[in-house]
Amino acid sequence: MARPNKTILGADGRVLGSRAESTRTKLLEATAKLLSEAGVLELRIVDITREIGSSPATFYQYFVDVDAAILALTELATLDEAPLVSHLSDPWQDGDGLQRAQAFVDAYITFWDDHSAVLRVRNLKAEEGNAAFREARSRANLVLIPSMGHMVEQAQAAGRLPAEMHPFVTATAMIAMIERLLPYRNEIARRGAPSSSMRDTLAMLVYRSLTGR
Amino acid sequence: MARPNKTILGADGRVLGSRAESTRTKLLEATAKLLSEAGVLELRIVDITREIGSSPATFYQYFVDVDAAILALTELATLDEAPLVSHLSDPWQDGDGLQRAQAFVDAYITFWDDHSAVLRVRNLKAEEGNAAFREARSRANLVLIPSMGHMVEQAQAAGRLPAEMHPFVTATAMIAMIERLLPYRNEIARRGAPSSSMRDTLAMLVYRSLTGR
DNA sequence: AGCGTATCTGACGATGCGTCAGAAAGCCGT
């Protein structure tokens, strides 16, 4: 699990020693595990602490509530998202544009699979109006969306995409599309589509929508 | 609130009299209200019954658990989704294709706004692997997705869209894109985009992706 | 070893869950 490179604080704002830091990490790992095994609605602080052989009171030394722990996990996820920007660095031009789009989609799928449980909760809470989670999501969006928006602008300047398409909205739509489609993989497979067809279709949609080609 | 046209049963399978039916409806309304006010994680059965001046035990006469109530609400939502198919009936051709896409997006936005709290929970639980909610979502998808998939097929037959695009995946992606983008409206507005730009951009993306024009 | 601080935990009151047996309300025939 990636680690943010800054001093870590407990729930009361104190600086943590190494023993404490390790406990905090274990708590986060347990939280992530239970979250992906059973979902948010079944997440119990007692279970998290049981998981690491500790007591509920310990949890509250590190996080004011479950939300704080999940929020910390979203920050870690955002760190893992950063490298994806390399797939968008130079706009998808020339002959291999579509392959680059496919590589991007693949990378995004991997990233999402690693953090889906946490990111689902982040998005839910953001959509339900929770300010901290909204903030977290906005910050995560800054990682990829500006680059994608830039691609739209270039395609518009070249006359390949209509001016009415708002670059930021288009970019956000692409991420939304990929994210939300992944949970449908089983259902799509059940309809007899080959497993690659989702990847290929998504890549095609993203490629067309961002570059206008 | 729309009502399914079939005999309604209590949690124990008994047929409900008129008094009971009215109580059940009140419970569902209260559930929907609290769900949109505070989100699933804060939803308490005690609060639902308090809302209608009743006791928790009453709730369990109608629903085996909260999930059952939310599931009932998703069925009602799906009934409201059905009329949207009229926007997709004859494929968007001729000059007014884009306007028809805009009308569809508008209608979908209205539908979503009416049921967002419930549908968010449905999608979350479906994604977390809950069988009943997966089922509900699949059934809802049958309302719009086949029509949209058909549009893709026609565009492919006419050579306007590449054959690699899987019609069902593409259609699902369009719904996913619209749904997931709506919660971003505030954020998009904060970036200074006019409120119509989301509608227009979405319509453009859907139009282009389904018709290849 | 002994001290001081950092870290952990047992125990508690408050609150929600889900169930049951019994209370209340409605209905119907007389």
Add this chain to the structure above:
DNA sequence: ACGGCTTTCTGACGCATCGTCAGATACGCT
């Protein structure tokens, strides 16, 4: 209007989790 039957509602219970605090324990340092 009454009795009796059925439908619907609820108070109360045992169990579980929550979040807090004071005290216990473990660690690091001299």
